[in-house]
Amino acid sequence: MxxxxxxxxxxxxxxxxAFEGWNDAGDAASGAVTHLDREWKxxxxxxxxxEDYYDFQVNRPTVWLDNGVRKVTWPTTRLSVVxxxxxxxxxxxxxxxxxxxxxxxxxxxxxxxxxHELGVEMVVILGALLxxxxxxxxxxxxxxxxxxxxxxxxxxxxxxxxxxxxIVGILQEACTHAGVPAVSLWAAVPHYVSQPPNPKATLxxxxxxxxxxxxxxxxxxxxxxxxxxxxxxxxxxxxDSEVAEYxxxxxxxxxxxxxxxxxxxxxxxxxxxYLRRRDGGPGTGEPGDGSYLWDxxxxxxxxxxxxxxxxxxxxxxxxPEETPDP
Numbered sequence: 001m002x003x004x005x006x007x008x009x010x011x012x013x014x015x016x017x018a019f020e021g022w023n024d025a026g027d028a029a030s031g032a033v034t035h036l037d038r039e040w041k042x043x044x045x046x047x048x049x050x051e052d053y054y055d056f057q058v059n060r061p062t063v064w065l066d067n068g069v070r071k072v073t074w075p076t077t078r079l080s081v082v083x084x085x086x087x088x089x090x091x092x093x094x095x096x097x098x099x100x101x102x103x104x105x106x107x108x109x110x111x112x113x114x115x116h117e118l119g120v121e122m123v124v125i126l127g128a129l130l131x132x133x134x135x136x137x138x139x140x141x142x143x144x145x146x147x148x149x150x151x152x153x154x155x156x157x158x159x160x161x162x163x164x165x166x167i168v169g170i171l172q173e174a175c176t177h178a179g180v181p182a183v184s185l186w187a188a189v190p191h192y193v194s195q196p197p198n199p200k201a202t203l204x205x206x207x208x209x210x211x212x213x214x215x216x217x218x219x220x221x222x223x224x225x226x227x228x229x230x231x232x233x234x235x236x237x238x239x240d241s242e243v244a245e246y247x248x249x250x251x252x253x254x255x256x257x258x259x260x261x262x263x264x265x266x267x268x269x270x271x272x273x274y275l276r277r278r279d280g281g282p283g284t285g286e287p288g289d290g291s292y293l294w295d296x297x298x299x300x301x302x303x304x305x306x307x308x309x310x311x312x313x314x315x316x317x318x319x320p321e322e323t324p325d326p
Contacts, residue, residue: 010081010091014213015115018126019077021099023166025189026198028128032205033096039218042080042094046114050074053100053107077107079114084215092215093118099167107167108174115180123175123182124212126205127168128198131188134250135233139204140188143212146176154212156183185209190250192243193233199225 016036018029036042050056059075077097084090093114100107115123133140144159145151151158161169168184175182185208187201203226206217237243 010093010118011083012090013081013093013118013120014090015093015095015111015118015120015123016126016209017095017111017123017171019097019099019167021166023099023127023129023168025128025130025187025194026201027196028187028189028198028201028205029126030096031197031199031202032126032209033094035202035206035220035222036082036092036217037080037094037096039220040082040084040092042082044078044080046079048077048097048107048110050076053077053103054098055101058101059098077111086216090215093120104167104170105174108171111171112174112178112180115175116178120180122213123171123180124209125168125171125182125184126187126209127166127184128187128189128201128205130191130194132250132253133188133190134247134254135190135193135200135230135237136247136251137254139201141204141208142186142188143183143208144186145181145183146172147181150181150183154183159184183212185212190233192246193236197229199229202226 016033018024018033020027020030024030050061054075056075061072061074063070063072065071075098077095077100080094080096082092082094084092095111114120131140143154143156144161145154145156146159148158150156159172172182172184185205187205189198189201199222203219203222206219206222209215210217237247
């Protein structure tokens with residue numbers, strides 16, 4: 001362990017971790033932690049020794065110039081801390097890095113050592129996987145845990161997965177054996193558009209994280225980036241009839257599967273999030289600004305209302321989208 005600065009005293013800390021690589025389709029998970037670090041100006045206080053965990057032929061260091069002086073950045077995992085303000089401030093310990101090449105048990109033990117020293121109350125690990133999900137629908141995000149009590153109290157799924165796993169699965173199990181509450185949030189990324197970045201999946205992970213640990217996350221330009229991403233994929237899909245037909249098949253399957261939920265808890269969660277954001281706050285913009293709601297009838301994102309005209313007259317609302325008959 002290379003300690004860069006002294007470990008700070010934290011308030012009700014939650015550790016949020018994401019790792020590039022196998023668990024990070026579309027860079028959605030690492031993008032979420034990067035967003036948190038950027039928006040709240042995280043301060044790095046520690047880094048793991050790259051020599052212990054990385055194969056540099058797999059994850060190569062990079063060389064860069066600093067005022068004419070050549071420097072090397074080594075692949076590693078860094079820990080930073082951010083303070084979430086408000087009526088009840090709390091701290092987030094952000095873990096950002098690359099999935100290690102070796103010594104995974106020692107790697108997890110180091111992470112847990114910091115969690116114990118900092119008094120972390122819960123560990124949330126973000127991941128993203130490729131799936132048969134259409135880009136035109138809300139991104140599915142599943143919350144899973146190995147702890148039956150945690151699954152019951154936080155309305156999560158108790159994991160039943162069997163098969164190959166990555167560092168997300170290993171770290172979650174290490175937390176469980178160490179008695180540290182741990183949750184994994186997984187976003188499903190369309191396999192036919194897996195190239196990073198995927199701001200829509202990143203946004204979905206952040207929204208679910210908000211609900212899970214009851215904080216308000218400044219979204220900045222992320223909602224607009226997500227809308228622009230979807231428009232771009234729409235255009236690409238429209239240029240290829242086979243892709244367009246395949247997307248339509250995925251949409252029909254998704255809509256059929258989601259029909260019971262579309263009229264219940266999913267809408268309630270989105271409406272509650274909208275009400276929280278319209279009160280304003282750090283990074284949220286004006287009331288209603290930055291929300292990323294979708295139309296329950298079509299399953300497509302609903303753009304925010306346009307702002308009033310400077311003359312005082314409200315502009316006409318855009319006409320509703322026509323949706324095909326089922």
